Amino acid sequence: MADTKKRDYYEVLGVSKNATQDEIKKAFRRKAMECHPDQHPGDKDAEARFKELNEANEVLSDPDKRARYDQFGFNDPMSGMGGGGNPFGAGGFGFGMDDILNSFFGGMGGGMGGGSRRAGPVAGNDLQYELKLTFEEAADGCTKAFDFYRTETCDTCGGSGAKPGTSPVTCSMCNGTGQIRQSGGFMAITRTCPNCRGTGKVVTDRCPGCGGSGTKRVRRTATVKVPAGIDNGQTVVLNGQGESGLRGGPNGDLFVTVLVREHKLFERDGSNLLLEFPISFTQAALGAEVDVPTLHSSVRYKIPEGTQTGTEFRIKGQGIQRIHGTGKGDLIFRVRVETPRRLSDKQKELLRQFEDSATGKEYAGKKSFMDKIKSAFN
Numbered sequence: 001m002a003d004t005k006k007r008d009y010y011e012v013l014g015v016s017k018n019a020t021q022d023e024i025k026k027a028f029r030r031k032a033m034e035c036h037p038d039q040h041p042g043d044k045d046a047e048a049r050f051k052e053l054n055e056a057n058e059v060l061s062d063p064d065k066r067a068r069y070d071q072f073g074f075n076d077p078m079s080g081m082g083g084g085g086n087p088f089g090a091g092g093f094g095f096g097m098d099d100i101l102n103s104f105f106g107g108m109g110g111g112m113g114g115g116s117r118r119a120g121p122v123a124g125n126d127l128q129y130e131l132k133l134t135f136e137e138a139a140d141g142c143t144k145a146f147d148f149y150r151t152e153t154c155d156t157c158g159g160s161g162a163k164p165g166t167s168p169v170t171c172s173m174c175n176g177t178g179q180i181r182q183s184g185g186f187m188a189i190t191r192t193c194p195n196c197r198g199t200g201k202v203v204t205d206r207c208p209g210c211g212g213s214g215t216k217r218v219r220r221t222a223t224v225k226v227p228a229g230i231d232n233g234q235t236v237v238l239n240g241q242g243e244s245g246l247r248g249g250p251n252g253d254l255f256v257t258v259l260v261r262e263h264k265l266f267e268r269d270g271s272n273l274l275l276e277f278p279i280s281f282t283q284a285a286l287g288a289e290v291d292v293p294t295l296h297s298s299v300r301y302k303i304p305e306g307t308q309t310g311t312e313f314r315i316k317g318q319g320i321q322r323i324h325g326t327g328k329g330d331l332i333f334r335v336r337v338e339t340p341r342r343l344s345d346k347q348k349e350l351l352r353q354f355e356d357s358a359t360g361k362e363y364a365g366k367k368s369f370m371d372k373i374k375s376a377f378n
Helices: 009-013 021-035 046-060 063-072 097-106 135-140 281-286 345-357 364-377
Strands: 127-133 142-153 179-184 187-192 215-226 235-238 254-260 267-269 272-280 288-293 298-303 312-315 331-338
Touching (some): 009 021, 009 046, 021 046, 127 142, 135 142, 215 235, 215 254, 272 281, 272 288, 281 331, 298 312
Antiparallel strands (some): 312 331
16 A cells, blocks of 8 residues: 655656656755755754655666656565665765765766865965054054964974874875765765864874964064055955965965044045134134144135135145055135124124124125015015
8 A cells, every 4th residue: 555645756856757867866966955954954854854855866866766666656566665765874864065065066077976085275264453543644654563363383293283203194084085985876975084174194193282283373473564545444465474274275364454543633535634623703704814734734724704604625735645546635624613702891892883884785695595585475
């Protein structure tokens, strides 16, 4: 009697009953990556679905088993077909997604992952460092030295991890290949040897300098030349100053990101400096020569009479060095007319006399506003 709990194998793989062997193979690869338990952590049914997929593939990828399945379904009298066959072996799921991806894409040319290879050189990790600068240091450029920590090849054992005078021995688990190959059904899975981690060698007498790791943490001093005009958050790269590579691989790089402190007077807008500059009521009305501060000195500048608050003036070449160009930006200062407070009685009287003598022409903005009011209500 047929097992009504089992799904049709063609349905499990998502192919038609007329599918070619190549179509079945492609369907299984696609489904295997979609429903592997590693892709669904916490899903208790994932393993059962993957076993069902493996079982369907074991039958349909074998022409003889497929022919019997097409004729008898799950009631094949000649074998225990449908009894939970697993092309990955009775051990269940000893393979992760990395192993499946390696089998599908990394070793197809040699019979489904059959080529043995040892782990090659690996570049060292890059490092990040944050360097604090004053506003002036960033604007003018500077040279800074700083200490940092990085992982380096052990100078006692030269990175082998073995005690001086001894050498690593060939890994007994993978016989020095660095990989373990396991077969099941039509697939062969190759994975990195867990004993030697792909090196093909194991250390039996560990180096006292690094404890057998081949690397150790070291404090180093680096010197960075910060270009003039660098801005907050920008980075200078020190090539080869990162961590040591493995098995002869190159060192990583050290990325130095600058953090620029704010200035008490200036704000930065690209290569321009921005400044808010207070002037008196009298200076704004009559005009005046004022000393405008720059980053390192001051510049004499003539404020025209009748200057309104918010008016901006530009002093060429008094900004920040252009980091990717020539010359400097400008200093742009915005005047803020300050209304006088705590006036004496005499000063108040003089202002009243001025106001009484005003004809209205002195306040172009006020006159325009009053004209708009009259137009709106007439």
